Amino acid sequence: MERYTKTAMLLHWLVAILIIAAFLLGLTMVDIKGITPTKLKYYSWHKWMGVTVLFLAVARALWRAKHTPPPHPANAPAWQNKAADVVHYLLYFFIFAVPISGYLYTLAAGVPVVYLGVWQMPVLFEGTPELKAFFKPIHYWLNMSMALFVIAHAGAALKHHFIDRDGVLKRMLP
Ligand code: HEM
Structure with missing residues (x-):
C-alpha cells in the first residue's frame, strides 16, 4: 500500500507530540497554586510549544497544498472515508x-509572548x-473540542490496525 512521505510523517508526529505535551502541560500549569518559578517556567514552555505548533501548522498546510496524501484503503466503506476527510x-x-x-488570550491578559x-x-x-x-x-x-477529535482520530487509526488489519496506521509509521 502507498505510504506517506518522510516529510509528511515528520510533520505529523512532531505536531502530535507537541499538542499532547502542550495540552497536558496546560492542564498541569493552571492548577499550580500561587505564582511560583515552576509555574512561570511551565507557562513559558507551554507558549513556546504552542507557537512551534503554529509554525509547523503553517509548514504542514503549505506542504499539504502541494502534495496529495495516499488514497483511502480500497475496502473501507464510503462513509468512513468521508468521516476521515x-x-x-x-x-x-x-x-x-x-x-x-x-x-490572543496571552495578549488579552496584557502579557507579550517572547x-x-x-x-x-x-x-x-x-x-x-x-x-x-x-x-x-x-x-x-x-x-x-480538539481533544475529542484527536481521540476519534487515534481511535480510528487503532481500529484500522488491530481490527481491520489494513495497513492504514503503518503507512504513517517510519
Ligand atoms: C497546540 C497548542 C496548545 C495547546 C494544546 C494548549 C492547551 C492548553 C490547555 C489544555 C490549557 C489549560 C486550560 C484551562 O484548564 O484553563 C491551556 C492554558 C493556557 N494556554 Fe495554551 N495551548 C496551546 C497553545 C498556546 C499558546 C500558543 C499560548 C500563548 C502563546 C498559550 C497560552 C496559554 C495560557 C496563558 C494558558 C493559561 C490559562 C490560564 O492561566 O487561565 N497556549 N492551554
Missing part, C-alpha cells in the same frame, strides 16, 4: 485555532480584563 480537515483547523487562541525567550512576537492589541475573560474560555473549549 472531515476529521482531518477539522484537525488542520484546530492546529491553527488552538495556538492562535492561546496567543518566543524561546528571544523573539518578542507582535503585540497586536492592548490587553483588558474584558478581552481576557473573553479569550480564556475560547482557548479552553477549542482545546477540549
Whole structure:
C-alpha cells in the first residue's frame, strides 16, 4: 500500500507530540497554586510549544497544498472515508485555532509572548480584563473540542490496525 512521505510523517508526529505535551502541560500549569518559578517556567514552555505548533501548522498546510496524501484503503466503506476527510480537515483547523487562541488570550491578559525567550512576537492589541475573560474560555473549549477529535482520530487509526488489519496506521509509521 502507498505510504506517506518522510516529510509528511515528520510533520505529523512532531505536531502530535507537541499538542499532547502542550495540552497536558496546560492542564498541569493552571492548577499550580500561587505564582511560583515552576509555574512561570511551565507557562513559558507551554507558549513556546504552542507557537512551534503554529509554525509547523503553517509548514504542514503549505506542504499539504502541494502534495496529495495516499488514497483511502480500497475496502473501507464510503462513509468512513468521508468521516476521515472531515476529521482531518477539522484537525488542520484546530492546529491553527488552538495556538492562535492561546496567543490572543496571552495578549488579552496584557502579557507579550517572547518566543524561546528571544523573539518578542507582535503585540497586536492592548490587553483588558474584558478581552481576557473573553479569550480564556475560547482557548479552553477549542482545546477540549480538539481533544475529542484527536481521540476519534487515534481511535480510528487503532481500529484500522488491530481490527481491520489494513495497513492504514503503518503507512504513517517510519
Ligand atoms: C497546540 C497548542 C496548545 C495547546 C494544546 C494548549 C492547551 C492548553 C490547555 C489544555 C490549557 C489549560 C486550560 C484551562 O484548564 O484553563 C491551556 C492554558 C493556557 N494556554 Fe495554551 N495551548 C496551546 C497553545 C498556546 C499558546 C500558543 C499560548 C500563548 C502563546 C498559550 C497560552 C496559554 C495560557 C496563558 C494558558 C493559561 C490559562 C490560564 O492561566 O487561565 N497556549 N492551554
